Amino acid sequence: xxxxxxxxxxxxxxxxxxxxxxxxxxxxxxxxxxxxxxxxxxxxxxxxxxxxxxxxxxxxxxxxxxxxxxxxxxxxxxxxxxxxxxxxxxxxxxxxxxxxxxxxxxxxxxxxxxxxxxxxxxxxxxxxxxxxxxxxxxxxxxxxxxxxxxxxxxxxxxxxxxxxxxxxxxxxxxxxxxxxxxxxxxxxxxxxxxxxxxxxxxxxxxxxxxxxxxxxxxxxxxxxxxxxxxxxxxxxxxxxxxxxxxxxxxxxxxxxxxxxxxxxxxxxxxxxxxxxxxxxxxxxxxxxxxxxxxxxxxxxxxxxxxxxxxxxxxxxxxxxxxxxxxxxxxxxxxxxxxxxxxxxxxxxxxxxxxxxxxxxxxxxxxxxxxxxxxxxxxxxxxxxxxxxxxxxxxxxxxxxxxxxxxxxxxxxxxxxxxxxxxxxxxxxxxxx
Ligand SMILES: Cc1cc2nc3c(=O)[nH]c(=O)nc-3n(C[C@H](O)[C@H](O)[C@H](O)COP(=O)(O)OP(=O)(O)OC[C@H]3O[C@@H](n4cnc5c(N)ncnc54)[C@H](O)[C@@H]3O)c2cc1C
Numbered sequence: 001x002x003x004x005x006x007x008x009x010x011x012x013x014x015x016x017x018x019x020x021x022x023x024x025x026x027x028x029x030x031x032x033x034x035x036x037x038x039x040x041x042x043x044x045x046x047x048x049x050x051x052x053x054x055x056x057x058x059x060x061x062x063x064x065x066x067x068x069x070x071x072x073x074x075x076x077x078x079x080x081x082x083x084x085x086x087x088x089x090x091x092x093x094x095x096x097x098x099x100x101x102x103x104x105x106x107x108x109x110x111x112x113x114x115x116x117x118x119x120x121x122x123x124x125x126x127x128x129x130x131x132x133x134x135x136x137x138x139x140x141x142x143x144x145x146x147x148x149x150x151x152x153x154x155x156x157x158x159x160x161x162x163x164x165x166x167x168x169x170x171x172x173x174x175x176x177x178x179x180x181x182x183x184x185x186x187x188x189x190x191x192x193x194x195x196x197x198x199x200x201x202x203x204x205x206x207x208x209x210x211x212x213x214x215x216x217x218x219x220x221x222x223x224x225x226x227x228x229x230x231x232x233x234x235x236x237x238x239x240x241x242x243x244x245x246x247x248x249x250x251x252x253x254x255x256x257x258x259x260x261x262x263x264x265x266x267x268x269x270x271x272x273x274x275x276x277x278x279x280x281x282x283x284x285x286x287x288x289x290x291x292x293x294x295x296x297x298x299x300x301x302x303x304x305x306x307x308x309x310x311x312x313x314x315x316x317x318x319x320x321x322x323x324x325x326x327x328x329x330x331x332x333x334x335x336x337x338x339x340x341x342x343x344x345x346x347x348x349x350x351x352x353x354x355x356x357x358x359x360x361x362x363x364x365x366x367x368x369x370x371x372x373x374x375x376x377x378x379x380x381x382x383x384x385x386x387x388x389x390x391x392x393x394x395x396x397x398x399x400x401x402x403x404x405x406x407x408x409x410x411x412x413x414x415x416x417x418x419x420x421x422x423x424x425x426x427x428x429x430x431x432x
Contacts, residue, residue, distance in 0.1 A: 007049055008180075011191035011209035017043045019372060020204065020213035022196050025055035026172070026358045028219035029179045030095065030365035036186030038373060043211055044188055045204075047195030051176020053221050057328035058358060059241055059284050060175075061262050061274060062096055063114050063167040064089035066357035067336040068417060069126075071133035076420050083137055084379075085337070085386065090166070092359025095366060096175065097168055105178030108277040110169035115261040117149070117158040123266035124159040131162050140164065153263065154255045157313035169262055169274050172358060196220075199227055202348060215372045217350045219365055221331045232397070233339050233389050234331050234354045235409040237291050240303035241284040242325035243276070244317075252279055254316040271306050281320065283307055292410045300325055332356045333391075334409060335416035338364050340387035342371075392423070 019035060021028050024046035035042045046052065064070075064086050073082035100109050118127040127143065134141045141164040144151065149158045184190060194206045203212045223231035252260065252275065262274035271285040285306035290297045303325045311318050333339050333354035338361075343349045350368040355361035367383060370376065394415040400408045 008190045008192040011043075011045060011194040011206045011211065013209050015043060015209060015211045017041045017189075017211055017213045018215065019043075020045070020211050020216045021219060021369075022046075022204065022216065023219035023221065023352075024050040024176070024180070024190070024192075025053055025219060025221065026051075026096075026176070026361035027352045027355055027365035027368075028217070029055075029176055029183070030362040031217050031219055031352070031369040032183050032188050032365075033099065033179060033186075034366055034369035034373065036183065036188065040373075042188045043213070044183065044190045045194040045196060045206065045211070046190075046192050049177075049192045050180040050190065051173050052192075054328055054330055055176050055358065055361070056173035057241070057326060058172045059272060059274065059282050060108075060170040060172045060358070061114075061167070061264075061272065062093045062170055062359060063262065063357075064093060064359060065114060065116070065167075066360060067332065069116070069130055069133075070137070070139070071126075071129040072417055074133045074136070076416070076423050079137065081386075081423070082133070084382065086137070086139075088363050088383070088386075089357060089359040092357075092361070092363035092366075093166070093168065095362050096170070096358065099179065099182075100170070100175065103178060103182045105175060105182075107174035107178055108169070108171040110260065110275075110277055112167060112169045112260055112262045112274060113163050113165050114167045115152060115161050115163045115263040117153070117263055117265045118160040119157075119266050120159055126266040127160040127162050134162075134164065150257075152256070152258050152261065153314070154257065154316045155314045158265070163261065167262060169276065170358075171276070196227065201346075213348075215348050215350075216346075217352065217365075217368050217372060219352045219361075219368070222329070223351075223353060228343070228351060230339060230341070230343075230351055230353055230389055233333050235292070235334075235405055236329035236331050237286075238293060238296065238327060238329050239284055239286045239291070240306065240325060240327045241282060242303045242307060242322040244281040244283070244320050244322045246279045247275070247281060247317075247320065249279075251316060251320075255281075255314065271310055273310065281317065281322075283310055283322070285309075292406050294406055296327060296329070298327060303327075330356055332413070334393045334412040335391055335420070336413060337391070337416075338387050339389045340364050340368060340384070341389055342384075394420070 018040040118124040144161045260275040264272035338355040393412040
């Protein structure tokens with residue numbers, strides 16, 4: 001399916017609807033899709049274009065693995081909790097792939113196994129932790145020690161790797177634009193260039209119009225305080241991406257001897273790379289100085305360093321030219337788990353915030369929509385607990401007033417990822 005509708009016009013005049021969805025990234029699009037055929041009148045607004053923010057800028061790795069590896073989920077939530085949350089993201093992957101196949105969306109879908117690459121002795125330990133976590137949850141994987149890594153990736157620089165299946169690569173901007181077309185065909189009204197500037201009761205206002213809705217689902221990024229106090233829960237990580245000229249077939253075979261994979265390494269600020277359908281290498285990463293910086297860095301020096309670091313590890317790409325780069329901010333919460341809630345002060349409004357990863361966003365958007373549709377499932381309350389804004393963090397939030405949001409967020413992120421244990425397990429799934 002190609003893009004038939006270029007940019008939708010902005011919202012104008014006064015409008016009424018059953019459901020208003022604000023934000024057309026992976027989450028808002030997934031929410032809107034749930035209403036096609038429901039008989040509800042639905043309006044979808046975005047201040048940019050559909051997929052114009054993080055979703056469209058992303059590298060398109062579709063994997064349940066996000067900022068939290070499975071071993072980290074296991075340490076934090078125990079067996080059942082880790083399984084629940086891994087399945088959340090796995091379900092998000094399935095929803096996206098099913099949509100692509102069902103609606104024949106032309107978005108460069110690639111079946112691409114994951115390869116998590118260890119760097120140095122600590123990286124090899126991370127790989128083994130992941131292998132053990134997968135074993136304990138009954139998920140299959142293949143492990144490669146240092147001597148075996150070159151059989152899957154043209155490099156001798158990694159200390160080991162773990163590979164697993166069920167993952168894909170996708171051009172996420174084309175995916176978003178494809179879903180937009182499906183929504184338009186399904187009777188959803190979409191307005192782009194329509195930023196919600198204020199919200200009062202059941203009515204939101206943009207610069208040229210307003211919508212009054214029975215129910216509202218906010219799936220926005222970089223939320224502002226004037227929309228919700230839950231904007232306080234969200235910060236961001238900045239990451240950089242670049243794309244190369246196409247590789248020749250022999251270069252591809254040298255880089256990926258057993259076929260293309262999507263890869264990332266064990267560094268805290270990790271480097272990630274995958275091949276697109278046109279044999280271009282997408283490489284992403286960042287550095288400590290800019291990841292949590294308050295303002296965007298647009299200079300190429302960070303991505304240049306990432307690319308040069310990768311070139312040192314993979315000799316066959318030494319002379320590969322990278323033709324374009326961009327940066328983006330990934331919204332995240334203090335513990336890297338999304339916040340999804342029904343606003344207690346406005347019970348007709350849902351918020352989906354801080355989803356790290358396209359699959360998480362897709363699941364959470366669908367989840368919010370199914371609750372608005374009253375199409376609840378047995379596991380409903382469990383997810384509201386996982387995604388509740390009332391979660392525990394190492395550093396208390398008042399410290400943000402003293403030390404600043406950036407520092408406190410970074411510490412809380414690191415704690416959640418590397419240290420936090422047994423998170424309120426009795427409130428989530430009961431361990432068997
Ligand atoms: C460079 C980069 C690479 C990434 N790579 C990957 C990857 O390979 N795999 C992966 O899974 N994830 C990746 N991510 C993360 C992923 O893109 C995000 O986690 C995901 O897209 C979040 O989706 P979302 O719908 O929650 O948010 P967004 O895509 O940010 O959507 C939110 C939407 O809300 C709109 N909006 C905000 N405020 C308003 C308002 N007031 N009024 C109207 N509209 C508003 C925005 O314009 C935006 O379109 C990457 C992110 C970046 C930046």
